[in-house]
Amino acid sequence: MPVFEIQGPDGTTYEIDAPDEQSALGAIGQMVQQPAARPGGQPLHPEFDPANVPGGVPGYNSSTGLVEGDDALSMVRTASGGVLEGIPVAGPLIRGGMDRAAAATLAPFSEKDYGEILQIIQAGTEAEKSMNPKLDTAAQVTGAVAGTIPMIAAAPSAFGIGQATRLGQISGAARGGAVLGGSDSFVRSGGDPAETTSGALWGAGTAGVGTYVAPWVGKGVKKVADALLIGRLAKATGVDKQAFNLLAKGMERDGLDAATVNARLQELGPDGMVLDLGPNLKYQAAALAAMPGEGQQVVRGAIGARDAAANRRIIDEVNSQLGPAPVPRRVSADIEVNQGHLSPRYREVFQNASPVDTRPIAQYLDREIQTLRGEAQRGLSTVRRMLNRVGTEELETNPVTLLETRKAIDGMLETVQETNARNALTTARQAVDDQLRASVPGIKEVDAQYAELARQNTAVQRGQTVLANGREAPRPVELADEFRQGALPQGEQIGPSAVPVRLREGARAEIERIIGTNANDRVALQRLIKGEGDWNRDRLATLFGDDRAERIIRLLDNERAFADTSSIVTRNSESLARREAINDLTGQTGGDFGVVDSFKAGGVGGATRATAIKGVEKVVEALQGVKTEAARKQMAEALTSNNAEVVDALLKAAKGSNLDPSQIDRVSRALLLTSVGGVGR
Structure with a gap:
């Protein structure tokens, strides 16, 4: 059909398809005469x-x-x-x-x-x-x-929600739908019986169907909402969606929530990682560590670097909280040197001393020797001979000789075991000491200084036993009493004693010894210092204060957790990788030891490793869905970080969308009633 270009009365040129020019002119006339409707009319x-x-x-x-x-x-x-x-x-x-x-x-x-x-x-x-x-x-x-x-929320049972049986759910929903549909149709139709009946029937039918459809719709909506949420969060964190979904599932299976995660990461400190938060996250890291590629390098590199710095972290933190460690022998040597410095003081006080009268002491000893037997008798006989001048039966009047007698008795008390002998020697020493006090003015002040140094020396040795597990270790309440009583001055001493300081030095030296001999075994280190119960915690709190004791215990707990993580991630991944290599070489699959066989071969440790490897295997299978090296690397970087944004995103994904299934159920039922049943329209 030809096309004619014709200018209309309004000056506009139109292109008209028509059989001839006359027909084209007629079409232009009709267009100009008929008013045009608005396009949206x-x-x-x-x-x-x-x-x-x-x-x-x-x-x-x-x-x-x-x-x-x-x-x-x-x-x-x-x-x-x-x-x-x-x-x-x-x-x-x-x-x-x-x-x-x-x-x-x-x-x-x-x-x-x-x-x-x-x-x-x-x-x-x-x-x-x-x-x-x-x-x-x-x-x-x-x-x-x-x-x-x-309406559904106010009276859920009237719509079949919450009924125990399926029949109860359907009948309840049908009744509620019939009442609502019939009432609505009655109002909208002006009371028409046919319309009211139709509305009731449609309402009953759609409400009954809703008991089947609504839960299914709710699950579908929730699933779609969760998928959209994961996609959005994965994009925001720069992690592959599939890898991010696996991480979120790991957090969900570990039962982690925001409060738990934040508290745990705060406890672990700057060296904590996402993979430390739960076993499923550890298995994911172990699976990545078993699969060659960039993800393996990231995981193994992060774990290896943290393990390598463990000794330095422990030493630095212990030094920061408890101060540098002393050497017990050097401390004791310094104390003995200070005791030696008291010799001139003793000489000074003996210059003004008067002769001693040891007859009362000798008479007392003679009577006791006649009645005592055994080690007690032999000990007092030795003391009695010390009172005489050498080679004679005359009593010595030189106060210096009496001082040396007291020293000799002190030496005997250090070795005597029998209780009766110890009691007899203690009484004899007291008698000698009383005579020296009476004959040598000022000697007790010097004695107090010497005794204070002796107590300090004993406290250094005692401090090295307070963290032990044997009978020689004090109970927490006993140590608290010793610590408190040790600060009190003894005899003629003026001012507080340094015994608590020496107890602390002895314990600090023992902690250093334990660290030095167990630095590469953080599990043993934590067990030796922290102990199995709360006793060592309480002892450390007595010596160093609650805050410092808590920081040390937390440090040891964290390092043990890091060691456990390293064991799961690296050792289990190596075992899994070795077994896969064996399967490749032999052409076999599934030729692994079960848990029972592993127990037979390696005891509880072997069974534990086998169980862990089983957990890692499942994650390896799941990781097959993460196709690219870049995605696995992103997953590894997220696991080995403690980035607050990544952690927050994973927690939100693990929690899922905020959609309430019960609300979705109600919306689904309402949509069925209104769109299919015709309620409200």
């Missing part, structure tokens, strides 16, 4: 006659028969009014009441009466609804759902 609602509306229908074009109400304000009125009208049962009443209220408000200010204004308002509403039919339908469905959900 819609027919008026078929049940609405514009001739019955005084003043006409707003937006209605009588020449085209179309409503042109597509402005923004009309759309807003259509949407808001549709929501109200869609509310089950009460919606039409609310919408009609608002129209009547508006007409009553405008009537006093208009030449038209109340009825005419109401018709104009209703006509405008119908015009706007005709122009925006899809918006009106969506708004009414929204209102219907919004109005139905509270």
Whole structure:
């Protein structure tokens, strides 16, 4: 068919397909004479006659028969009014009441009466609804759902929710749906029996079907929402979606929540990693460590670097909290040197000493020797001979000789074991000491200084036993008493004693010895210093204070946790890699030892490793879905970090979307009732 270019009366050139030029001219004439409808025009609602509306229908074009109400304000009125009208049962009443209220408000200010204004308002509403039919339908469905959900939530049993049996759920839902559908149809149809019956039947049917469909929809919606959440969080953290999903599942299976994770990472300090938080996360790291590639390098590199720095971390933290460690022999040697420095003081006080009268002491010893037997008798006989001048039976009057006798008795007390002998020697020493006090003015002050140094020396040795597990170690309450009593001055001493300081030095030296001999075994180190119960914690608190003791115990606990992580991640991954290599060489699959066989071969340790490897194997299978090296590397970097943003994102993914399944269930039932059952429309 030929194309004619013809200029119309308005000066516009048109291209017209027509059989001949006369037909083209006729077509141009019809186009110019007939008014064009607005592109967005819609027919008026078929049940609405514009001739019955005084003043006409707003937006209605009588020449085209179309409503042109597509402005923004009309759309807003259509949407808001549709929501109200869609509310089950009460919606039409609310919408009609608002129209009547508006007409009553405008009537006093208009030449038209109340009825005419109401018709104009209703006509405008119908015009706007005709122009925006899809918006009106969506708004009414929204209102219907919004109005139905509270009913279901307020009386869930009336809609079959919570019933014990399937029959109870269906019958309950059908009853509730029938009542709601019938009541809504009754109101909207003006009481028409047929419409009311139809609404009740549709409501009962859709509500009954909802008992099957709603839970399925809820699960599907939750799954989709969770997938969208994981995708968004994975993109935000720069981790492959599949790898991120595996990490989130690991956190979920380990039962981790925000409070637990934050507290644990704070305890572990800057060297803690995400993989330390739970066994499933450790298995993921072990699986990556067993699979060649960049992910393996990241995991093994991070674990290896942390293990290598363990000794330095322990030493630095212990030194920071407890100070540098002393050498017990050097401390004792310094004390003995100080005791030697007291010799000039002793010489000074003996310059003014008077001769001693040892006859009362000798008489006492003679009587005791006659009645005692055994080691006690031999000990006192030795002391009695010390009172005589050498080679004679005369008593010595030189006070220096009596001082040396006291020293000799002290030496005997250090070796005597028998209780009766110790008691007899102690009494004899007291008698000698009383005589020296009476004959040598000032000797007790010097004695107090010498005794203080002796107590300090003893405290250094005692401090080295306080963390032991044997009978020689004091109970926490005993150590607290010793520590408190040790600070009190003894005899003629003035001022507090340094015994607590020496106890602390002895314990610090023992801690250093334990670290030095167990530095490469953090499990043994934690067991030796912390102990199996709370006793060592309490002892450390007595010596160094609660805060420092807590930091040391936390340090040891963290290092043990790091060692356990290293064992699971590296040793189990090596075992798994070795077995896979054997399978490759032999062409066999599944030729691994079970847990029972591993127990037979390696005891409890072998069984534990076999169980861990089983856990790692499952993760290796899951990791097959992470196809690229880059994705595995990203996963490894997330596991070996403690980045707060990554941890927070993983926690959100593990928790899942905030959608409440019960809410989804109610929305699903409401949608079925309103869209299929027709409630609210």
